[in-house]
Amino acid sequence: MDYRTPEGASLQSPSGRKYDGVVHCTVGVSWSFFQPLLSDAGRVIDITPNLSAILTSALHRVTFSKKRLVPLLLSPNKADLEFLVGLLKEGKLKTVIDSKFPLSDAGKANT
Template sequence: MQYVEIPVPSLKKGEVLIKVEAASINPADCRIQKGLLRPFVPQFPFIPVTDVAGEIVEVGSAVQEFKVGDKVVSKLIFWKAGGLAEYVAASESITVPLPAGVSSADAAGLPVAGLTALQAVKAIGTKFDGTGVGSNILITAASGGIGSYAVQLAKLGNHNVTATCGARNLELVADMGADEALDYKTPEGAALKNSSGKKYDYIVNTTNGGKWSAFKPSLSSHGRVVDVAPNFGNFVASILTLFSKKKLSTVILSLGMEDLRFLL
């Protein structure tokens, strides 16, 4: 990567120009820069990062919700990106106003990690209005970006949460609300065994290294793995388990601005 000077983006219909105050880098951004997502992204040079927050300095035609001076957060289209520039053009449809008291630095960390976690937790039937029935669930890599949001959202949905993480983050994960935190390097953690010995109704996997063969023994009779970082083996497992009692399903992030509003 290198610093370069480029023109400030020109706005198209329905776009706003954001002066970027904060941006967050996600694993997908690193994969793009390594060329691992070719040919699904444009030719280099490419300005990475999709999660940005800042102040609107110009509005394009047909923009209804925003005006100059508004503080916003946006999830940019990954094959266009642009988040590591000083200014970025973003569609009004993927931009959300910041509530009072929410900083750009805090908001910029939400879109990819927060939305993925929310959609994964929703995929296991979580309700946030107090009407849902809590389940016994496991969240892997709970101290990571997606995992940390997933723990908090799962507790908000009244689930009993066991979470895996490294030893140095056990206290952090417990503070986020996990009922039990397991060091994944211990025998118990590696085997995903909680202290009660209960099987999991759901496992939310947020790490690339998770394997269906490792998760299956820890599931209840009709348990399900929801995988937000599926490897090839788990993609295959999601097909092979379609008609099984124990299942694996994948969650691919969708741009739900109402979900982002909920998180804020």
């Protein structure tokens, strides 16, 4: 989603469902932006963590918060990626596709 557009900024799921997991891959967007979109035990995996994200994550742990920000502090390696592929093959990790766009409308897909 492009957070700079009204649609992206509202982070509304087209299906209306709450997310169990969000991969956060941009800077300048805080945890509070995602929190309302998460299911009760939802997680935001931040692949661009900063000091604020690390402190927020620590606070979630000590307060036993069910919704959590998880900063990804390691660079993925081949073994990690193979592990994720294995989870996908076993049906333990599923992706949710809220919307589909024909190639001719690819520009609309980022909003």
